[in-house]
Amino acid sequence: xxxxxxxxxxxxxxxxxxxxxxxxxxxxxxxxxxxxxxxxxxxxxxxxxxxxxxxxxxxxxxxxxxxxxxxxxxxxxxxxxxxxxxxxxxxxxxxxxxxxxxxxxxxxxxxxxxxxxxxxxxxxxxxxxxxxxxxxxxxxxxxxxxxxxxxxxxxxxxxxxxxxxxxxxxxxxxxxxxxxxxxxxxxxxxxxxxxxxxxxxxxxxxxxxxxxxxxxxxxxxxxxxxxxxxxxxxxxx
Amino acid sequence: xxxxxxxxxxxxxxxxxxxxxxxxxxxxxxxxxxxxxxxxxxxxxxxxxxxxxxxxxxxxxxxxxxxxxxxxxxxxxxxxxxxxxxxxxxxxxxxxxxxxxxxxxxxxxxxxxxxxxxxxxxxxxxxxxxxxxxxxxxxxxxxxxxxxxxxxxxxxxxxxxxxxxxxxxxxxxxxxxxxxxxxxxxxxxxxxxxxxxxxxxxxxxxxxxxxxxxxxxxxxxxxxxxxxxxxxxxxxxxxxxxxxxxxxxxxxxxxxxxxxxxxxxxxxxxxxx
Numbered sequence: 001x002x003x004x005x006x007x008x009x010x011x012x013x014x015x016x017x018x019x020x021x022x023x024x025x026x027x028x029x030x031x032x033x034x035x036x037x038x039x040x041x042x043x044x045x046x047x048x049x050x051x052x053x054x055x056x057x058x059x060x061x062x063x064x065x066x067x068x069x070x071x072x073x074x075x076x077x078x079x080x081x082x083x084x085x086x087x088x089x090x091x092x093x094x095x096x097x098x099x100x101x102x103x104x105x106x107x108x109x110x111x112x113x114x115x116x117x118x119x120x121x122x123x124x125x126x127x128x129x130x131x132x133x134x135x136x137x138x139x140x141x142x143x144x145x146x147x148x149x150x151x152x153x154x155x156x157x158x159x160x161x162x163x164x165x166x167x168x169x170x171x172x173x174x175x176x177x178x179x180x181x182x183x184x185x186x187x188x189x190x191x192x193x194x195x196x197x198x199x200x201x202x203x204x205x206x207x208x209x210x211x212x213x214x215x216x217x218x219x220x221x222x223x224x225x226x227x228x229x230x231x232x233x234x235x236x237x
Numbered sequence: 238x239x240x241x242x243x244x245x246x247x248x249x250x251x252x253x254x255x256x257x258x259x260x261x262x263x264x265x266x267x268x269x270x271x272x273x274x275x276x277x278x279x280x281x282x283x284x285x286x287x288x289x290x291x292x293x294x295x296x297x298x299x300x301x302x303x304x305x306x307x308x309x310x311x312x313x314x315x316x317x318x319x320x321x322x323x324x325x326x327x328x329x330x331x332x333x334x335x336x337x338x339x340x341x342x343x344x345x346x347x348x349x350x351x352x353x354x355x356x357x358x359x360x361x362x363x364x365x366x367x368x369x370x371x372x373x374x375x376x377x378x379x380x381x382x383x384x385x386x387x388x389x390x391x392x393x394x395x396x397x398x399x400x401x402x403x404x405x406x407x408x409x410x411x412x413x414x415x416x417x418x419x420x421x422x423x424x425x426x427x428x429x430x431x432x433x434x435x436x437x438x439x440x441x442x443x444x445x446x447x448x449x450x451x452x453x454x455x456x457x458x459x460x461x462x463x464x465x466x467x468x469x470x471x472x473x474x475x476x477x478x479x480x481x482x483x484x485x486x487x488x489x490x491x492x493x494x495x496x497x498x499x500x501x502x503x504x505x506x507x508x509x510x
Contacts, residue, residue, distance in 0.1 A: 051407040069407040078275060080400055080455045090397045094408035100390055126455030146408055 002026040002062075003150045003165045003182050004050060009059035011042075011049055019045045020057070021206045032176050032183040034197035034214075040208040043186040044072070047154050050184075066094055068143030068151035070155070073158055076127060076139070082140050085123040088114055091145030106145075113144045117171070133164035140171065150182040151171045151175075157189050165189060192220070244479045247336075253374045254366035254433060254486070262380030262442055262490075266468035267388045269447040270461050271399045280318060280420065281440030283333035284427045287314045289436040290340030297351035304371050307428045314340075315420035341436075362503045363433030364487035366476070373432055377465040380425045387422060391415060396457055415460050415480050435488040442468060443496035452501040453508070468498055494498075 004027035009114040011020040019150070020042045029031050039042045039071065048054040050061055051069055092106035092111075099143075114120040117137055127138060136156055143151045157165035173196045187193040200217040202210035210217055245251050259299045270508055292312045314336065321332040332393040348358050359365075359367045384442035388395070398411075423443070430439050450463035475490030482489075 028488060048403075051403075053403055053406050069404055071401060071403050074400055075403055077274065080457075081451050081454070081455050081460045082396075084458050086396065087400065089402065090393075090404075091408075093393060093397050093405070093410060101391070102393065122457075128455065142404070152407075233278060 001029040003029050003064050004184070005062040006046075006050070007060040007062075009046075009049060009057050009061060011045060011054060011057040013045075013112050019165050020049065020208050023059070023208055025201055025208060025211055027182065027184050028199065029149075029182055030176065030180050031198040032153075032172065032196055033185070033199040033201060034193045035184070035186045035201045035203060036188075036193070036204035037209075041203045042201050044154055045206075046203065047152055047184075047186055051152065058195075064149055066147035066149065068146040070139045070151065070153040070156055072138075072154045074133070076135070080128060082127050083124050084114070084119055084127060084130070084141075085110070087120075088123075088141045088145055091142035101121075101123070104164075110141075110145050114142045117141045127134055131164075132160050133167060136160070136168055137171065140168075140175075144175070146182070148179065148181065150184065153185040155185070155186055155188060157187065157192075165192060169193070172196065182200075202218050241481060242298035242477065250366060250369060251476070251480065253371075254406075255473070257369060257374055257381075257429070258366075258476060259469055260385075261426060261433065262375055262446075262468040262472040263312065263465050264381050264384040264388070264426050266423070266446040266464040267446075267461060268426060269417060269443040269468075270386070270450070270457075271395055271419050272423060273408075273444060273447040274399050274452075275416070277419075277421075278444050279330060279333045279440070280315065281423060281427055281443040283309050283318060283438045284315055284424050285431055285439045286328060286337035287311050287340040287346075288359050288428050288431050290342075290344035292431070293344040293358060294347045296358075297347045304373065304376055304428060304432075306426060309321040312421050312424040312427050315367045316417055318422050319416060328484045335385055339444040349406060360435070361431065362436050363485055364431070364433050364438060366433055366479075366486050369432060373429070377429045379430050384422045384426060386420065391418060395419065395494055400457075434490065435485075438487040438491050441491045441494060442472075445491070445498055446471070449494070449498045449501045452498070452505040467494075471497060 006023050006025045009020060009023040010018070013019055023046060035043045035046065045054060049057045050063060051067065087103055089106065089110045092102065092109055096103055096106060111120065114123055117140065119137060119141060127135065130138065131207060140151070157168050160168065172183050176183055194214055194228065195216065197214050200210060200212065200214050201208060210220070241358070262268050272280060288307050292303045295306040300306050304345045316482045318332055318336060321327055342381040394410055397408070397410060398412045402412045427439055430442065434442060446464035447460065449467050450460045454460045454463050471493040472490055475493045476486055477482065479486040479489040
C-alpha cells in the first residue's frame with residue numbers, strides 16, 4: 001500500500017525553471033524512504049509540493065489526509081518563547097481545526113507522545129533553551145501528534161553532532177519498527193541516512209535518477225562509504 | 238495619591254480615556270506578541286502613518302467622524318503591506334518605509350493646502366485624551382471587544398502560525414488567512430488608538446509589552462498574559478502621571494513602558510546569574 005503517490009509532477013519557481021521534471025514516485029506504507037541529492041537538486045521542493053506548500057505544480061499527488069511534518073531547522077525561530085508542551089500540543093491542530101480549545105484527547109495524545117519520546121518530565125522547559133538535538137526530538141513529537149501514519153522530515157540532522165544525529169536516526173528507526181510509522185526524509189547525510197533507510201530516491205537536476213531499495217543503491221554506488229558507517233553505528237538493519 | 242485618582246476620575250474625558258485606553262492597550266498587547274515574533278513589529282508604525290494621511294485628508298474634506306474613513310482604508314493598507322512583503326522583491330521593512338513615508342507626505346501636503354497645522358492635526362501626531370469624542374468611545378469599545386473575542390477564538394491557530402507557518406500550512410491551516418486577521422485587527426487598533434497615543438507613539442504600545450514580557454517569561458501563554466497586564470498597567474500609570482504633571486499622555490505611557498522594559502531586562506540578568 002502506498003501512502004503517497006506522485007504522478008508526472010513538474011514544478012518551476014518564477015526564478016528557476018524546471019526545478020522538478022516529471023517526477024513519478026511512490027512512498028510505501030511502513031517503510032523508511034530517503035530522498036537524497038545534491039544541493040539545489042529539488043529535494044526540498046518535492047517535499048513542499050507533497051505538503052501543499054508549493055502550489056502550481058503540474059501532475060498529480062495522491063496522499064493521506066494527515067501528514068506529520070518536520071521542517072528545516074532554519075525555518076524555526078530559535079528564540080521563540082514556548083514550552084515543549086505548547087509546541088508538541090500544537091501538532092494536534094490538524095485533527096481539530098475548527099475547535100477553539102484543545103480537546104481532552106489532544107492533550108492525552110500529546111502526553112503519550114511526549115512520554116514515548118522521553119520529554120514529558122521536561123515539558124515545561126522553554127523550547128529555545130533546548131539543544132539542537134532536543135529541539136528536533138520535540139518537533140518529531142509535534143509531527144507525531146499530527147498523525148500516526150507518515151512523517152515527512154526535511155534535513156532533520158542538519159547542524160547536529162554525529163552522535164546526536166545518530167540518536168535522531170535511531171528514534172526514527174524505532175518509530176518505524178515499533179509504531180509502524182512511515183518515514184519520508186530528505187537528507188544530505190547520505191552515508192548515515194542509508195544505514196536506516198529501506199528505499200532511496202535520488203534526485204539529480206530535478207529528475208529521479210534512482211528509485212528503489214537501499215541494497216541495490218549500495219551496489220550501484222559502490223564508492224558510497226555507508227557500509228563503513230553501518231559498522232560504526234552498530235547497523236540499523 | 239488616592240485623592241488625586243478620585244479627582245482625576247471625576248472628569249468625563251478622563252473616564253472615556255481610561256475606558257478606551259484599557260481596551261486599546263489590552264488588544265495592542267495581545268496582537269503585539271504575534272507581530273513581534275513574526276517580525277512585523279514595524280507594521281504598527283507604518284499603519285499609523287497611513288492612518289495619519291487618511292485622517293488629515295478626511296478632516297480636510299470636512300468629514301465629521303474621520304475615523305469611519307480611516308478604518309477601512311488602513312485595513313486595506315495592512316493587507317497590501319503584508320502582500321507586498323510576502324510576495325514581491327520588496328521586503329516587508331522596505332514596503333512599510335515606502336508606504337508610511339508616502340502616506341505621511343500626502344497627509345502633510347493635504348494639511349498645508351487646507352487647514353494648516355492646527356490643533357486637530359497636532360492631536361493626530363502626538364495624541365490627546367481630550368480628543369476622544371462619544372463616537373470614538375463607542376467605536377473603541379466595539380473594536381476592542383471584536384479584537385479580544387477573535388484573539389481568544391483563534392488563539393490556538395495564531396500560536397501555530399506564529400511559531401511555524403509552514404507546519405501550519407502542511408496541517409491544513411490557511412496560514413495567510415490568520416496572518417491577514419492579525420494585520421486587520423492591528424489596523425483597527427492602530428486607528429482607534431491613534432487619537433489617544435498619536436501617530437508617532439502608537440506602535441510602541443504594540444511592541445513594548447511583548448518585548449518586556451519576553452525578557453522573563455518563556456511560555457507563549459505566559460508572555461501573552463504578562464503583555465496584557467504590563468500594557469494595561471503602563472497605560473494606567475502613564476495616564477495618572479500625565480494628569481499629575483501635565484505631560485502628553487502618549488509620551489508618558491511610552492516612558493512607563495520603557496521603564497518596565499529596563500526593569501525586566503535587569504531582572505532577567507539577575508535570574509540568569
